[in-house]
Each structure stands twice: as C-alpha cells, then as structure tokens.
Amino acid sequence: MLGKVVATQALRAAGGRLSVIGRSQRAKEMLNERLAVSALDQLVVVLGGMKGAAMKVGQTLSMLELEMLPPVQRERVRTRLASLRDSAPQLPFDAIRAVVEADLGPLGGVFAEFGEHPIASASIGQVHRARLLDGRDVAVKVQYPGIDRAVKSDLRMMAMFAKALSVQLPAFAHSAIIDEVQLGVENELDYLAEARVQHRLARRFRGHPFVTVPDAIVEHSSTRVLVSEFFEGVPFERMRELPDAERDRIGELIYRFYVGSMFRDNEFCGDPHPGNVLLGRDGRVGFVDFGLYKKMRPSHVEWERQSLRAAAEGRAEDLRALFVDYGILTPDSGLSALDCLDYVDTAAQLCLVDEKITVTPELATAAMVATFDPRGASPGAKTIDHWPADHVFSRRADFMTMGVLGQLRATANWHRIAREWLYGEPPVTAVGKVIATWDRG
Numbered sequence: 001m002l003g004k005v006v007a008t009q010a011l012r013a014a015g016g017r018l019s020v021i022g023r024s025q026r027a028k029e030m031l032n033e034r035l036a037v038s039a040l041d042q043l044v045v046v047l048g049g050m051k052g053a054a055m056k057v058g059q060t061l062s063m064l065e066l067e068m069l070p071p072v073q074r075e076r077v078r079t080r081l082a083s084l085r086d087s088a089p090q091l092p093f094d095a096i097r098a099v100v101e102a103d104l105g106p107l108g109g110v111f112a113e114f115g116e117h118p119i120a121s122a123s124i125g126q127v128h129r130a131r132l133l134d135g136r137d138v139a140v141k142v143q144y145p146g147i148d149r150a151v152k153s154d155l156r157m158m159a160m161f162a163k164a165l166s167v168q169l170p171a172f173a174h175s176a177i178i179d180e181v182q183l184g185v186e187n188e189l190d191y192l193a194e195a196r197v198q199h200r201l202a203r204r205f206r207g208h209p210f211v212t213v214p215d216a217i218v219e220h221s222s223t224r225v226l227v228s229e230f231f232e233g234v235p236f237e238r239m240r241e242l243p244d245a246e247r248d249r250i251g252e253l254i255y256r257f258y259v260g261s262m263f264r265d266n267e268f269c270g271d272p273h274p275g276n277v278l279l280g281r282d283g284r285v286g287f288v289d290f291g292l293y294k295k296m297r298p299s300h301v302e303w304e305r306q307s308l309r310a311a312a313e314g315r316a317e318d319l320r321a322l323f324v325d326y327g328i329l330t331p332d333s334g335l336s337a338l339d340c341l342d343y344v345d346t347a348a349q350l351c352l353v354d355e356k357i358t359v360t361p362e363l364a365t366a367a368m369v370a371t372f373d374p375r376g377a378s379p380g381a382k383t384i385d386h387w388p389a390d391h392v393f394s395r396r397a398d399f400m401t402m403g404v405l406g407q408l409r410a411t412a413n414w415h416r417i418a419r420e421w422l423y424g425e426p427p428v429t430a431v432g433k434v435i436a437t438w439d440r441g
Helices: 002-012 020-047 052-061 071-085 093-104 147-164 175-187 191-204 244-265 298-312 316-325 337-347 361-372 389-408 414-422 430-440
Strands: 111-114 125-132 137-143 225-229 267-269 277-280 285-287 293-295
Touching: 093 137, 093 225, 191 225, 244 267, 244 277, 244 285, 244 298, 244 389, 244 414, 244 430, 267 389, 293 389, 298 316, 298 337, 298 389, 298 414, 316 337, 337 389, 361 389
Parallel strands: none
Antiparallel strands: 111 125, 125 137, 137 225, 267 293, 277 285
C-alpha cells in the first residue's frame, strides 16, 4: 500500500516534489543534523529545572520517531526525553488538600471520599479520584502550589532560549509565535476556564454514538481545582494492542475530533496526546484535558480550508498567492510555489493524498520536523517569512494528531474523511454516516 501511495504522490509531484518516503528520509537527515545533536541537548539543559513547561515540551518531542536517529544517539535521546516527560512531581496529600480546601472549603463539604494517592500527573497538576456528596464518581485535577509563578518564569526563559534556537528551528524565530505559545500555556493555568470549555463540549457530544467528553462540574471547580465526571476507560497503550479494524475506527474518531472540529466549529483542542484519549467500555472514545483550547475566526478557518484545497488539487501558484495575500510571504520572497506546495504536502499530507494510508511514527515525525522547519519539506527550500501566530496551535494540533495516529498505526483514506469539511461532501465511511445521521437528529 505504501508503494501505491508513493506512486500516487509521484504522479502529483511534477517538478520534483518529495514522495512520502523522501519526506521521511529528509526528516531523518534533519534530525541527525540538528534536533538530536545540539538542539535537543540544549533543550534538556534549559528545561531540566522547569515544571509544567518541561513536561509540555517533553510530550511534544516524545512524538519523534527515535528509530530515525543513529543508534549511538538513540538511547541517550530517549532517556533525556523521558526525563522531561516524567518531570512532574507527585506531591504529598497534605499539600494537595491545602489547595483544594483553600479554593473549595473543607473536603467534607464537597466530597464524600477523596483518594490520597494521585491516579495521574498532568503538566501543571495531578489528578485524584474522589466521590461527591451526591454519589457521583469524579476526577479532581489539582494545580501544584506555586506552579503559576514557576510557569510564568519558565516561559520567560523559554522565550530567550527559543530565539537562540531559531537557527535549528526557524519556526521559533518570530516573537508573535512565542507570545502565542506563552499565552496558550498561561491559559492552561485557569482551571475554571477549562472547566467551562469542557462542560460546553460535554453538552456538545452528549448522546454522540462514538465520542464522549466527561462533564466538568463547574460549580465545584476553581482556578486551581477542576472537578469532572470520572471516565472509566482503557488507556492508550492497551488500544495499541487491539485488532486492526478497531484501531482504525478509533483513529478515525481521533482525526475527526482533533482536526475536523476546527472546520466544523471554528474551534479545536490544541493538545492531542495519547494520555488524553481513553476507550470506554461501551466502545465510545473519551477525550479529556482542554487547557489548550483555541477558537479561530471563521475567516482564518476558511483560509486554511482554501489552502488545503489548493494543495490537494496541486494548484501551487494559487497556494503561493494565498500565502502572499495572508502575509505569510512577501511578493518578492524566494520561496517558490513548489516550495509552498511541498511544505503543505508534508505538514498536512494526510488530508491531501486520496489513498488509504497507514500512519506510522516515521510519517508523523516528518510532519513534525516540517512544521518546525519548512526546509524539511525540500532540501533546497527557503524558510517561510512569517507564520501567523493565530495558526500556531492548528499546526501543532495537526502534527500532534498525526503523532497519536502514528503510535496507533491507524489506517484510513484520510483525504476522503477530510473532504467532508474541505468540500462539504457527504461522508463515505460507516462511522461518518452514523455521525451525520446523529448530527441531523
């Protein structure tokens, strides 16, 4: 099947556009040249003493396919990434209780039971299982004491480091993008705002045949405490062991939830991650963690739609014109129409190729590298002049979703699914048809 995809890409690649395999190979070369050797080492040194920011970056970099690195570096990088991912502390219960009671009052006034040991660690807090006085089982996410001050301090340090790293990762060179990332991470500190978003999404997906969002209990939430319904689900690692057909079904739902929502609702979750996806006993896929949630202007979403349609149809000159009109490129930029097409091909290739594709970690890594450095799409390509800050999280959602699908090794004709929101066409998959019927009802 991969050979068929490559052949299809080759037919579309008049002028030397890289195939799927070519993009993966180019990503491997770039990892060897930059990320694995100098940038990653510097990153771990700088982030080693940080709190929430370190885990967030560690989660993102964990999507890299380490098998693409030289064997001599592979274990070293794996160990360092693990140190970032697992850097969140598990605080003693007395410290957690103090935060909860400072915000909500005595535990006994809200909870009939409250587990003393955390069941999960998030980037800026930890999660405990509890039971409300009315008998509902809930998950309680509690912010680490003082994490707000620490994260804001860390972000200032990250901004300085990102500018120094711009040679290896040009996407970090623009202050507007850095500011947008800082704002997004700071917004994660407001659990009450997250609870309101989660409550709205829970209502949006209530009764959905395949997807569920546990409802947030807004009246028992605060800036530092988020209480939501407890969702009993199979963790992602277990999902990876399921039969092909079930993994493909889950993958389609993940793709629809994280990518399709931007075009359907002009908003999306900017934090796709395996730890935020659970499989319920009834077969529905549960999604949690909405601290990084982004609303977009309809005009910006429409620009994304038109750009993807131009790329899918191979209209390179039209795509470059869209980039110029939107301010991404100056009219006299050295970035050619073919360079623009190669960049979009790599960063959003799932929705562009009209064939069944099994997403692998290698393909996900290629998309991630191209997002951070447009030169990953083509060895001779120049960098994009400016990528608007408003689209930072949509790009992140794209490659993080691809990373989740790569770990699941899900297969689908992603282009045919995406045509629902790119062209307004009726669904062609069994899952899509059931969802369309539910939407109409």
